[in-house]
Amino acid sequence: MKTVTETTDLSLLPCRSLRGVGKSIADRLSHLGIHCVQDLLFHLPLRYQDRTRIYPISHIVPGDHVVIEGTIENVSNPIGGRTRLVCQLRDPTGRIHLRFFYVNASQRQTLQTGVRVRCFGEVRRGSLGLEMIHPEYRIHAEEFIPDVEENLTPIYPTTDGLSQQMFRKLTDQALVMLASGGALQDILPPALLQQYAYPSLKEALHFVHRPPPDAPVDILIEKEHISQKRLVFEELLAHRLSLLHLKRDFQLQKAFPLEKKNYLTTQFLSQLPFDLTKAQSRVLADIQQDLAAPHPMLRLVQGDVGSGKTVVAALAILQAVENGFQCGLLAPTELLTEQHYRTFSQWLTPLDIEVVMLSGQMKTAPRRLALEAIAVGRAKVVIGTHALFQKGVDFNNLALIVVDEQHRFGVQQRALLREKGKFNDHYPHQLIMTATPIPRTLAMSVYADLDYSVIDELPPGRTPVTTTVFSNTRREEILHRVRDACTSGRQAYWVCTLIEESEVLQCQAAENTAAEMREIFPEVQIGLIHGRLKSQEKEEIMAAFKKGELQLLVATTVIEVGVDVPNASLMVIENAERLGLAQLHQLRGRVGRGAVASHCVLMYQTPLSSLAKERLAVMRETTNGFKIAERDLQLRGPGEVLGTRQTGDVSLRIADLLRDDDLLPAVEQAADHLLAHHREAIAPLIKRWLRDSAQYGHV
Numbered sequence: 001m002k003t004v005t006e007t008t009d010l011s012l013l014p015c016r017s018l019r020g021v022g023k024s025i026a027d028r029l030s031h032l033g034i035h036c037v038q039d040l041l042f043h044l045p046l047r048y049q050d051r052t053r054i055y056p057i058s059h060i061v062p063g064d065h066v067v068i069e070g071t072i073e074n075v076s077n078p079i080g081g082r083t084r085l086v087c088q089l090r091d092p093t094g095r096i097h098l099r100f101f102y103v104n105a106s107q108r109q110t111l112q113t114g115v116r117v118r119c120f121g122e123v124r125r126g127s128l129g130l131e132m133i134h135p136e137y138r139i140h141a142e143e144f145i146p147d148v149e150e151n152l153t154p155i156y157p158t159t160d161g162l163s164q165q166m167f168r169k170l171t172d173q174a175l176v177m178l179a180s181g182g183a184l185q186d187i188l189p190p191a192l193l194q195q196y197a198y199p200s201l202k203e204a205l206h207f208v209h210r211p212p213p214d215a216p217v218d219i220l221i222e223k224e225h226i227s228q229k230r231l232v233f234e235e236l237l238a239h240r241l242s243l244l245h246l247k248r249d250f251q252l253q254k255a256f257p258l259e260k261k262n263y264l265t266t267q268f269l270s271q272l273p274f275d276l277t278k279a280q281s282r283v284l285a286d287i288q289q290d291l292a293a294p295h296p297m298l299r300l301v302q303g304d305v306g307s308g309k310t311v312v313a314a315l316a317i318l319q320a321v322e323n324g325f326q327c328g329l330l331a332p333t334e335l336l337t338e339q340h341y342r343t344f345s346q347w348l349t350p351l352d353i354e355v356v357m358l359s360g361q362m363k364t365a366p367r368r369l370a371l372e373a374i375a376v377g378r379a380k381v382v383i384g385t386h387a388l389f390q391k392g393v394d395f396n397n398l399a400l401i402v403v404d405e406q407h408r409f410g411v412q413q414r415a416l417l418r419e420k421g422k423f424n425d426h427y428p429h430q431l432i433m434t435a436t437p438i439p440r441t442l443a444m445s446v447y448a449d450l451d452y453s454v455i456d457e458l459p460p461g462r463t464p465v466t467t468t469v470f471s472n473t474r475r476e477e478i479l480h481r482v483r484d485a486c487t488s489g490r491q492a493y494w495v496c497t498l499i500e501e502s503e504v505l506q507c508q509a510a511e512n513t514a515a516e517m518r519e520i521f522p523e524v525q526i527g528l529i530h531g532r533l534k535s536q537e538k539e540e541i542m543a544a545f546k547k548g549e550l551q552l553l554v555a556t557t558v559i560e561v562g563v564d565v566p567n568a569s570l571m572v573i574e575n576a577e578r579l580g581l582a583q584l585h586q587l588r589g590r591v592g593r594g595a596v597a598s599h600c601v602l603m604y605q606t607p608l609s610s611l612a613k614e615r616l617a618v619m620r621e622t623t624n625g626f627k628i629a630e631r632d633l634q635l636r637g638p639g640e641v642l643g644t645r646q647t648g649d650v651s652l653r654i655a656d657l658l659r660d661d662d663l664l665p666a667v668e669q670a671a672d673h674l675l676a677h678h679r680e681a682i683a684p685l686i687k688r689w690l691r692d693s694a695q696y697g698h699v
Contacts, residue, residue: 009183010174011038011688018173020166028161033653038184038688040174041205044231044654045154047221051120052149052213058093062125067148068096068132069118075111086128087111089119096123097131116142151210152217171209178202187684188234189677192670198230205231223659232655236667237674238689239652241682243448244671247298250449254426255296256399260288261322264351265315271350272311279457280308286453287316287431291400297429300447302438303455304625305589306462309433310340312455313402314347316431321353321380325399328421328428329383332405334359335529335558338539340404341383348381358384358393361535389420397423402431435586438629446657456626464623465592467600469576469616478572478601479520485570486524486551490596492570494554495587497578513574514554525549530556557583559590566594576602576619577612581632584619592623611635633658653689 013036015021015029034040055066070091077085085100085108098119100107111117121135140146156167178184179202186193186201193200199207204227211220219225223232269276276284283301290297303309317327329344331337341357348355356370356379373379377396382388398421421428432450470478485492494517496510514528527541527550545553546565553559553568557579571591576584584602592598602616618631674681 011036013037018170028159031159037174044208046157047155048152048217051153056093057091057096060123062123064123067120072113072115075113097128099131099133110139115139187681232660233663235655235689237670238685240448240667240671242686242690247449250298251295253296255429256426257294258291258320258323264318264322267351277457277459279455280312283453283455284312284315291319291429296427298450300432300450301453302434305435307455307458320400325397326395327381327400328388329402330388334535335538337385354379355381358387360387398428400429404433463597465588465598465600467620469602469620472603472605491568492552495573497575510554510556524551526552528554531558564593569596569598572601574603577604577608581615581628585628
């Protein structure tokens with residue numbers, strides 16, 4: 001082990017400087033994100049075992065994890081079955097059996113009658129009474145009594161080839177380095193630590209890695225101990241400061257101010273068959289104020305399914321067009337791109353505004369015409385998938401980017417589009433929309449670099465969707481409901497899902513279901529839509545369904561976002577137990593878009609897991625997207641709620657946004673305090689906790 005001094009920076013000292021770490025162990029540590037001694041100190045135990053006392057055998061009960069000690073008084077080698085060796089261990093108070101399924105020659109030689117053994121393991125009830133299966137053990141002479149552990153024994157998250165014993169040896173060395181004066185700066189100001197009664201960094205790390213015997217194990221396991229909270233607080237603070245730092249950088253950039261001129265917006269509002277809700281008007285006012293500023297807007301607009309985000313986006317786009325600039329609207333799927341193109345063309349063509357669509361499936365000639373219209377600036381509104389930011393797409397004067405369903409896009413993709421709009425050192429404004437409600441806990445933490453508005457009101461006339469849950473054994477009953485809906489002038493969706501992620505299999509399932517429905521309902525006009533159809537085919541089928549030429553639409557989950565058919569009043573989701581809450585909520589949002597009472601039937605296959613039961617119960621109980629999002633966060637955790645592409649945004653090492661949400665108000669206050677009074681602490685904090693991931697904030 002390398003000798004350390006006060007100038008030895010443990011954040012720069014590689015793990016190879018530790019005794020026992022060669023290339024192979026260093027590679028395994030790097031798989032866990034551990035590259036230096038500081039990383040090792042911040043790799044905290046998952047749980048703890050109490051090996052600080054020896055329990056009399058008569059005092060132990062099944063389920064205990066304990067240290068016991070005694071003499072082997074009988075050894076047997078069963079024939080048949082999995083067990084290879086059974087040792088009966090006795091102490092002055094009782095007996096227990098040690099059972100081994102895998103035994104090597106050395107164990108057979110050492111585990112003999114009369115040998116004294118100290119072992120640790122879980123107590124179970126077996127066929128011979130109390131037993132331990134494959135306990136950790138140590139043989140010692142009668143006259144030599146080894147010491148018990150001085151501290152609770154930590155159990156670390158690990159990987160193949162790195163045993164718990166190895167981890168404990170390495171953290172022992174790291175803690176000695178820390179105690180010997182290795183530089184691991186206590187970055188938080190003393191007054192801040194005092195305000196929250198937090199221990200120093202050294203004290204907290206030593207306690208968490210090697211808790212004393214009387215430490216409250218239950219509190220440690222729940223990650224509620226003050227030493228753990230102190231470390232979590234520092235990590236959350238670093239993340240918040242990183243995002244606020246990025247926000248400040250973004251606001252220092254230039255953007256073309258887009259004044260509110262109102263001549264197009266007034267015309268547009270006058271042609272709408274409805275008035276804006278108060279929530280829409282409030283959010284629009286936020287956006288209009290941002291657009292008029294000389295630095296780029298970066299605003300996230302959340303709104304539940306059907307709350308009218310698209311109208312608000314259209315009014316923002318008109319403000320840019322009034323000022324002579326172009327806008328780009330980025331959508332996650334071809335189907336949603338086509339839907340937006342139809343909607344915006346219908347709204348904006350009467351205002352003499354050219355709208356073009358750009359998608360990966362376009363043929364050469366229409367694509368060339370679209371690219372030309374974009375390049376010369378004739379196309380004021382460009383709607384597309386990721387094709388918008390591919391090479392060869394050159395905007396004339398892009399001033400506003402609207403990103404729909406932002407959680408589907410990676411951070412780097414959005415950054416690429418932003419660079420497309422850079423012109424004379426000016427960047428485009430960004431409006432980011434999502435119909436997937438994000439709980440306030442996540443929004444405060446993950447999107448601190450964004451301004452944040454919520455459309456928390458549905459337009460008048462919307463009737464809540466009634467949700468029912470049925471086993472697939474009642475399929476006949478559900479088919480009757482579909483027939484009744486389709487023959488009484490209404491329309492219905494039948495959504496097919498599969499366990500496999502394969503789009504091919506999803507499409508086959510939908511094709512088979514559509515064929516089955518055509519046999520069952522010969523009098524009903526049935527359409528089929530899935531992700532492998534060509535754009536034109538999808539567009540024609542959706543247009544026919546919207547016009548009422550089709551009564552039943554069999555679909556994969558490709559219809560989850562953006563499809564708007566007010567006459568559709570029934571949705572059946574097959575194998576609903578296989579979908580997450582967010583996706584179920586999005587799908588359900590395709591019905592209930594008119595004034596007629598609408599229904600969603602969640603059909604499941606038995607047996608149901610407890611998680612699936614809980615998800616379906618939540619869907620039955622509420623249609624409130626924010627309540628569903630909060631429950632989704634509790635059930636799945638933040639990484640999954642935001643989507644896999646967003647994992648860089650929640651790359652927390654020891655904090656948990658759900659478990660530690662009680663710290664967030666204090667984290668906000670501390671961040672403001674450091675920005676005002678201790679700016680010198682900000683860069684070291686961000687560097688310690690985020691390393692290279694600070695780039696994820698550049699959106």
